[in-house]
Amino acid sequence: MIKNLLYPLKKRLYDEYVELIRYLINCVIDDKPSIKPDQTIAYHSWLVKCYELSELYYEILEVQSNGEGLGEGADYAIKVVQEQKQECQKYESTPKFPIFNQMIVISNIVYEGLAVDAVRYLSPEHMSGWWLTTDLYDDNVESLMTVHYHHVAFIRPELIKYFALPYGYRFNITGKEQDVWFDENAIK
Structure with missing residues (x-):
């Protein structure tokens, strides 16, 4: 019991x-x-x-x-x-939950709480598929970091609800405004 x-x-x-x-x-x-x-x-x-x-x-x-x-x-x-389930239901999608120790790709300043632009790509098992960047990202792939999902979840808990959206989804969070959509190009 x-x-x-x-x-x-x-x-x-x-x-x-x-x-x-x-x-x-x-x-x-x-x-x-x-x-x-x-x-x-x-x-x-x-x-x-x-x-x-x-x-x-x-x-x-x-x-x-x-x-x-x-x-x-x-x-x-x-x-x-x-x-996470509720967020997926809004978009009539089946949750694809990340695993606690999977990796997420982030740009500098994601941890500092700036607006985030995110996309989920098809990825190998050890990766969640999520890539998170801020407006300060300079398109230099070398500057990106790979961190565990749980680190982002601890530091940016307001983002957690989006992380079960399936591959191909994007979200943009700026303060209280949020935009979520499916991008077919992200899964090609």
């Missing part, structure tokens, strides 16, 4: 925890691994951990939104996944 389900939860959050538990069970059934103590598990684009309290009870922990260790529950992981 999962400890977090024993606490009173709002109906919406309860349903989201049930979905998370189904996801974990399906991972075990599909991939046939055993979940070992202190093992982190990818919940779509975030990480959770099932911590064994006893033979019958587990506690769910999640990577904290700032990247500073694990916290009790999975509220933030659920929020990330739900926002």
Whole structure:
């Protein structure tokens, strides 16, 4: 039994925890691994951990939104996944969740919070496919950096909801304005 389900939860959050538990069970059934103590598990684009309290009870922990260790529950992981699904639903697309340790290509100053222009290209497994640039990008490919998805997620959490958009999608975020569209040329 999962400890977090024993606490009173709002109906919406309860349903989201049930979905998370189904996801974990399906991972075990599909991939046939055993979940070992202190093992982190990818919940779509975030990480959770099932911590064994006893033979019958587990506690769910999640990577904290700032990247500073694990916290009790999975509220933030659920929020990330739900926002990504909702963003995909707006554009009638099926989510293609990035994996926590996949790589993203960024230009200088992305971490500083400037407006971002992003595109998702077809990419090898270790890459998410996302390329993020700012207006200060000078078209010098040599100046681009490859960083882990989670670094961008910790530093620019306002961008996370877009990262499950499938290959070929673009977004441009400038302050409170956002523009999202599918670019067929990005998948050719």
